Amino acid sequence: MAILAVEGLHKSYGALQVLRGVSFAIERGECYGLLGPNGAGKTTTLRLCLGHSEPDAGKLQLRGLPVPAMAREARVRVGVVPQMDNLDPDFTVEENLRVYGRYFGLQDSVVRARIPQLLDFAGLAGRAGASIQELSGGMKRRLTLARSLVNDPEVIFMDEPTTGLDPQARHLIWERMRTLLGEGRTILLTTHFMEEAERLCSRLAIMDTGRVIAEGSPRQLVAQHIEPQVVEVYGDGVEHWTRAQASHLADRVELTGETAFCYASNPAPLLATLEAQAALRYLHRHANLEDVFLKLTGRDLRE
Amino acid sequence: MKSGHFALPALSPRFIPVWRRNLLVWRKLAIPSILGNFADPLIYMLGLGYGLGALLPEVGGVPYISFLAAGTVCFSTMNSATFEALYSGFSRMHVQRTWEAIMNAPLTLDDVAFAELLWAASKSFLSGLAILIVIWVLGLSSSFLSLWILAVVPLIGLAFAALAMAFMALARSYDFFMYYFTLVVTPMAMLCGVFFPISQLPGPLQSFASVLPLTHATALVRPLMMGEIPAAPVINVLVLLAYALAGFYAAVILFRRRFLD
Numbered sequence: 001m002a003i004l005a006v007e008g009l010h011k012s013y014g015a016l017q018v019l020r021g022v023s024f025a026i027e028r029g030e031c032y033g034l035l036g037p038n039g040a041g042k043t044t045t046l047r048l049c050l051g052h053s054e055p056d057a058g059k060l061q062l063r064g065l066p067v068p069a070m071a072r073e074a075r076v077r078v079g080v081v082p083q084m085d086n087l088d089p090d091f092t093v094e095e096n097l098r099v100y101g102r103y104f105g106l107q108d109s110v111v112r113a114r115i116p117q118l119l120d121f122a123g124l125a126g127r128a129g130a131s132i133q134e135l136s137g138g139m140k141r142r143l144t145l146a147r148s149l150v151n152d153p154e155v156i157f158m159d160e161p162t163t164g165l166d167p168q169a170r171h172l173i174w175e176r177m178r179t180l181l182g183e184g185r186t187i188l189l190t191t192h193f194m195e196e197a198e199r200l201c202s203r204l205a206i207m208d209t210g211r212v213i214a215e216g217s218p219r220q221l222v223a224q225h226i227e228p229q230v231v232e233v234y235g236d237g238v239e240h241w242t243r244a245q246a247s248h249l250a251d252r253v254e255l256t257g258e259t260a261f262c263y264a265s266n267p268a269p270l271l272a273t274l275e276a277q278a279a280l281r282y283l284h285r286h287a288n289l290e291d292v293f294l295k296l297t298g299r300d301l302r303e
Numbered sequence: 304m305k306s307g308h309f310a311l312p313a314l315s316p317r318f319i320p321v322w323r324r325n326l327l328v329w330r331k332l333a334i335p336s337i338l339g340n341f342a343d344p345l346i347y348m349l350g351l352g353y354g355l356g357a358l359l360p361e362v363g364g365v366p367y368i369s370f371l372a373a374g375t376v377c378f379s380t381m382n383s384a385t386f387e388a389l390y391s392g393f394s395r396m397h398v399q400r401t402w403e404a405i406m407n408a409p410l411t412l413d414d415v416a417f418a419e420l421l422w423a424a425s426k427s428f429l430s431g432l433a434i435l436i437v438i439w440v441l442g443l444s445s446s447f448l449s450l451w452i453l454a455v456v457p458l459i460g461l462a463f464a465a466l467a468m469a470f471m472a473l474a475r476s477y478d479f480f481m482y483y484f485t486l487v488v489t490p491m492a493m494l495c496g497v498f499f500p501i502s503q504l505p506g507p508l509q510s511f512a513s514v515l516p517l518t519h520a521t522a523l524v525r526p527l528m529m530g531e532i533p534a535a536p537v538i539n540v541l542v543l544l545a546y547a548l549a550g551f552y553a554a555v556i557l558f559r560r561r562f563l564d
Contacts, residue, residue, distance in 0.1 A: 013564065050407065052406065052562070052563065053563055053564075054307070054563070072409045072410075072411060073409070075407065075408060075409045076409050078407075080407035082400075082403065082404070082407070084400060086399065086400035086401060086403055086404040087404075088324070088328075088399070088401060088404075089399060090328045090331060091327070091328070095327065099320070099323075099324050099327065100404070100408070102320035102323065102324075103317075103320050103321070103405055103408035103409070103410055104408050104409060105317070105320075105409070151408070
């Protein structure tokens with residue numbers, strides 16, 4: 001049975017329809033990604049899943065319990081890594097974990113016994129007495145991750161967990177997420193990093209304007225929605241070259257700004273013409289999730 | 304605003320860890336906090352009480368400092384509850400996003416609001432108690448009836464914490480709280496018998512003062528301090544209780560609008 005099942009969610013704020021029939025189901029042990037441009041409805045979906053807001057229509061079950069009716073009971077074994085850090089700035093690292101454990105009804109002795117292990121996991125061993133102000137951005141994120149594990153959660157909601165982190169810190173978080181998945185925990189991940197989703201998610205949903213517009217494994221999505229090869233071309237005269245050559249030789253071309261994205265099953269003819277164009281520079285690569293995302297949600301800015 | 308927002312607050316013992324969280328923060332800053340509890344109101348009470356009091360005949364049948372002592376207990380409790388519920392409460396709710404973190408655990412908004420109410424009232428109890436101790440030590444009150452003030456102060460704290468919370472629920476920034484001080488706290492300090500008897504006010508202002516919560520606080524505390532039984536203790540208690548309950552209910556509705564919509 002799905003550990004999180006979402007069916008036909010609708011939600012409006014005033015005249016603004018934020019969700020227009022969102023459905024998906026996450027199996028135990030899965031890392032499921034929610035991707036989408038700003039305003040697609042990801043954060044609202046998470047809020048509804050946690051029971052922080054009531055859907056106008058639709059059904060939600062978390063850990064087999066109806067939400068929001070039994071959201072409190074469901075959250076007993078749920079962890080949350082919010083988009084913005086909300087650690088307690090007045091407390092030390094250790095106090096943050098101990099006090100957070102109390103909210104779940106855990107005895108101090110139980111949490112105290114678990115703290116060394118949690119700090120170890122977060123790469124914060126020996127920092128128990130440090131104040132929050134002393135921590136770097138990456139350390140705060142890791143402490144937030146450790147805090148979300150204080151109640152031994154079955155499901156962890158991670159809302160853009162690596163936004164603003166340097167590559168080292170990001171890789172450490174990814175490694176820890178894999179460890180958690182290996183322990184059989186379930187992760188619901190929202191992210192703007194396609195690379196992150198491609199690495200971690202067994203399945204993902206791409207959302208736009210309040211709907212799920214595509215769902216599947218990263219590989220399936222690339223295979224289904226996009227030509228397998230991409231040639232990115234830029235330099236003086238790229239527009240002329242695109243009109244004269246690429247539009248015939250590629251299956252699909254998108255010209256944005258100074259760059260032509262040429263999608264093709266067989267890029268050999270394209271590459272051959274590029275050899276003769278000294279003014280043009282190019283990059284030949286496999287299609288990836290970002291190409292799918294941009295194709296499905298468009299290249300226009302969302303604000 | 305939805306009809307669901309008007310449901311009565313549903314409380315559970317889960318609020319206790321939130322109250323304890325605030326206590327732990329307070330303990331870290333306890334010394335300056337306790338010093339503030341004593342020093343500020345004490346300076347007012349002694350400065351005005353002895354300085355201004357020397358120029359005055361007896362007020363309400365007692366030396367001015369004794370008159371002012373009862374007012375200071377009430378005023379100081381009101382101030383402490385108000386500051387905690389407005390500024391510190393807003394920091395936790397909005398600036399630090401502490402409430403959001405807590406509500407990801409098995410707590411509801413109602414639990415958090417109730418913990419905040421009790422916490423602000425608890426903190427104001429310490430302020431009231433600090434003044435009371437000074438009053439007893441200085442011998443400004445020597446009646447055993449004044450022990451009853453220990454039961455009245457928490458009620459004053461609850462009433463003003465609840466009112467301030469309802470206002471705080473509407474705030475977008477700290478600047479907003481100036482309105483509350485200008486429109487609510489300062490008028491009450493002047494109209495409700497803290498510094499001078501309400502009978503000094505013109506008739507219409509007296510009627511207005513009679514519905515304000517601080518009037519009912521001073522009406523309870525002053526006689527108890529003098530060793531007398533208040534004239535209408537049941538009404539005073541009921542009015543303070545009504546402000547506490549109505550204020551808390553309004554606060555919960557406004558918090559729901561803020562967080563759940």
